Amino acid sequence: MSAEASYQLADVEPPETGQINETSLNGRDLIVWKTEKGELCAMEARCPHQWTHLAYQGVVSGEEIICTTHFWRFSTAGEGCKENVKGRRDPKGNIDVIPCYEQDGKIWIATTEGED
Numbered sequence: 666m667s668a669e670a671s672y673q674l675a676d677v678e679p680p681e682t683g684q685i686n687e688t689s690l691n692g693r694d695l696i697v698w699k700t701e702k703g704e705l706c707a708m709e710a711r712c713p714h715q716w717t718h719l720a721y722q723g724v725v726s727g728e729e730i731i732c733t734t735h736f737w738r739f740s741t742a743g744e745g746c747k748e749n750v751k752g753r754r755d756p757k758g759n760i761d762v763i764p765c766y767e768q769d770g771k772i773w774i775a776t777t778e779g780e781d
């Protein structure tokens with residue numbers, strides 16, 4: 666693992682709070698979204714359950730993004746779970762999260778080791 670991450674400018678507008686925007690970087694489909702408290706997150710665009718694209722079937726709820734296909738939810742750390750009607754949360758598959766930051770109205774996303 667390298668000590669310093671390398672970042673690339675993403676071709677995407679910074680999301681407003683609660684908004685999900687899609688982009689790609691080095692051929693990898695990603696989403697960039699912002700929690701209701703304003704935390705920025707870049708992650709894989711496809712839900713690890715059945716590959717639903719989260720830019721189209723995702724919704725931000727508080728500090729999580731929910732895949733509306735089967736209601737798995739993911740934190741900004743990529744931890745997946747499903748909440749039942751009584752509020753019990755069962756762990757589900759996790760999703761890759763990519764370090765990112767916003768500066769001067771642009772989004773910068775960490776490149777992944779081994780990519781072109």
Ligand code: FES
Nearest residue numbers: 712714715732735
């Ligand atoms: S495809 Fe996302 S929860 Fe099933």
